[in-house]
Amino acid sequence: MGIFKKLGWFFKQEKKRYIAGILFLLVADIAGLVPPRVIGILADLMNDRKLSLNLLFTWVGLLLGAAIVQYISRYGWRNMIWGGAATLERELRSRLFGHFLKMDETFFQRHRTGDLMAHATNDLNAIQNVAGSGILTFFDSILTGGTTIIAMMIFVDWRLTLVALIPMPLLAVSARVLGSRLHRAFGESQAAFSRLNDKTQESVSGIKVIKTFGQADEDIDDFEKIVDRTIDINRKVYRIDSLFDPTTSLIIGLTYAITIIYGGWLVTTSTITLGQLISFVSYIGTLVWPMFAIGRLFNVIERGNASYDRVYELLGEKSLIKEKSNATDHLIAGDISYHVASFTYPDDEETSLRQIDFDLGAGKTLGLVGRVGAGKTTILKLLLREFDNYDGEIKIGVKNVKDYTLEGLLSSIGYVPQDNFLFSTTVRDNIRFASMDKDQDEVESAAKQSAIHEDIQGFSRQYDTLVGEKGVSLSGGQKQRLAISRALITLPEILILDDALSAVDAKTEAEILTNLKADRHQKTTIISSHRLSGVMNADEILVIDEGRIVERGTHEQLLTLNGWYAEMWRRQQLAAQLGVGGAEDGAE
Incomplete structure (x- = not known):
């Protein structure tokens, strides 16, 4: 019954209900005690030949009255108890x-999406059942059993x-015995x-991906193995x-046998x-439900107990990002001062960033440019406060980023990640996702800045076009430009493009960058790109390699250094002249 104690906070909260x-x-x-007693009395009256029409109507009226009371009461407990369960859910x-x-x-990173979904659906349903059918079964079995036994003693x-x-x-x-075994088994079942x-x-x-690589049969085999294992558990x-029902049936059978033998005597x-013996047998029939309810109760309790532990283990985990009690939440602006001596990802032994200063x-x-895995995205993650466990300091304006609330910090930053996620809604609502009160003119303005407006005009329903799950109906370049529009419509003080132009052609890239330069000349922009043409007009360019800044300067200064940047520039220019993709083998 430990689950009832664990849910004590909720039952206290909803105690009146x-x-x-x-x-x-x-x-x-x-x-419910009335019908067996009335049946016994009628049997005695008939046995003694004393049953009159008036008495018959009187006792039948009492049965009808008891039925009406039961009807109203059952509606009442269902409304209260199941309503409480819905509140808990x-x-x-x-x-x-x-x-x-x-x-x-x-x-x-620690918890897979499917596992989190299982906690949010199957486990919560099991906990809800404790507050609904669990409470009902527990108290109904006690009250029904208790009142019936008392009636058996008094009336028989x-x-x-x-x-x-x-x-x-x-x-x-x-x-x-069976309950303790059920608890362990249900824990394994929920994990499966x-x-x-x-x-x-x-x-x-x-x-x-599965179909492209012809792995459908292999994936089906893998799935069936997991299904078989789940079924076995x-x-x-x-x-x-x-085992509960047969055990209960055996006990009920013994009770009936004892009643017939001793009661007959x-x-x-x-x-x-x-008539009293008939009433007694009827009361035993009433006791059948509490007996069977015990098996059902343990089923609900043990499943709910296992699920409660799983859910609260999740709720007990703490974010490594902690806001200060006096953190400010107003919009931020100002110079960015970024000085990180070192940073290592949690549960990773290798240092990811070293001496990043700008x-x-x-x-x-x-x-920001560099090879795949050089650390460009990691630099941006620290600015976005996805991790705080670094040695150093990052300031925006006069304040450390840790002195802002996450909402205050992120509401001032427009971030377009490498992997663009679009929602299963219209083009318009995807663009204005962060600010749904934006009107059509503002939506179109953001779309024009990211060079997607003309594409949208060609869609079947234009801005009312549904993009499908994760933007499945759009090309890679269209997804990226929609994501850029979504970031631009909020008019962020800081815009971060993390390889956000990789899927667009050079002409479209140039158009977008020109628009950004014109519309954001007083606001800060950080561009991480594998295509050097995307950063060539930046005020400063950092070349990152193995978590360090190995080159820095303007486009012209880096070309004169004749290092990695200059070599990649020559490769990409040659590739453009030959009409092939950029030299992406050396860049992220």
């Missing part, structure tokens, strides 16, 4: 979703009641479901769970009447 629900349950159970879903949004990148015979209940301790023993969810989500997301759960000795004046443009 649950108290009312339990009272409705009690009224319904008391009303809403609260936990909101809490878990909010937790996901607050967590840092490290959290999502206390000796017969005690003798008939002799098999009951066997039910408690079996429930305890997470693995299956992971595989399904990964395969659906990567379906194009669930079979173990079902085997244990299936009591009737023959005139200790009780035949100052970028407000309104200036910085270019």
Whole structure:
């Protein structure tokens, strides 16, 4: 019953609702005692030939009244208890979703998307069932069992009641033994479901890659192995769970046998009447539900207990990015002062950045270039506060970035990552995602800046065109330009393009950069690019290699150094003249 204790905070919060629900349950159970007693009385009246039409209508009216009371009471407890369960589900879903949004990148590296989805769906449903059917079953079995046993003692015979209940301790023993085994089995079952969810989500997301490389059959085989393993684990759960009902049926059978033998003897000795024995047998029928409910209760409790532990293990994780209590949340502006002596990713032994020092004046443009894995994106991640565990200091204006709230910092930065994510909505709503109150003129202005407006005009429904999941209906270049529009529409003080022009042609790239230079001449821009033409007009260009700045200067200064930058420039210029793609083998 530990899950009830774990959910104590919620039951305390909703105590009025649950108290009312339990009272409705009690009224319904008391009303349920009337029919067996009335049937016994009618049997005695008929046996004694004393049943008149008036008495018959009186007792039938009492049965009808009890049925009406039960109807109203059942509506009451369903409304209260199931309403409480829905409240718990809403609260936990909101809490878990909010937790996901607050967590840092490290959290999502540790947990796969499918696993997080399993926690947010299957596990939360199991916890909700505890607050709904769990509470109902627990109190209904106690109240029904308790009131029925009391009625058996009062209306029939206390000796017969005690003798008939002799098999009951066997039910408690079996429930305890099977319950502990169920808890372990349900934990394994929920973990298996997470693995299956992971595989399904990964395969659906990567379906194009799977088909392109002809791995459909292999992926199906892998999926079927996981399904088979999940089924085997669930079979173990079902085997244990299936033992409850036969055990309960055996105990009920013993109870009926004792009742017939001992109760029949009591009737023959005139200790009780035949009608009382009939009532007693009916009461035993009422006890069948509480007995079976114990098996159901342990099923719900153990599943919910395992799920609760899994969910709260997630909720207990803390983001490595912590905001200061006095952090400012106003929009930021000013020079960028970036001085990082070293940075190492969590759980990584190798240092990713060393001695990264630069100052970028407000309104200036910085270019970052270098080989794949050189550290360009890592530099940007620290500026965006995706990680705080570095040795050094990063300032925007006069304040350290750690002195701003995340909302204050990120609302001032327009970031376009390497991997562009578009939502399954219209082109318009994707562009104005960060500011849904923007009107059509502002949307079109941002689209024109990123050279996507003419493409949109050619779409079937123009700005009302649905882009599909992750922008599946768009080309790579169109996705990138839509993502740039989304960043530009917020008029950010700092714009970061992290290899965000890699999928557009040189002409479109030049058009976008020209638009940015004209429209953002007083605002800061950072461009990370493998195509050097994208940074050639920057006020300063940093060449990054193995987490260090190996070259720096303007485009002309770097050409005179005749180093990596100059060599890559010559390669890319030659490739452009030959009409082939840029020399991307040496750059990110």
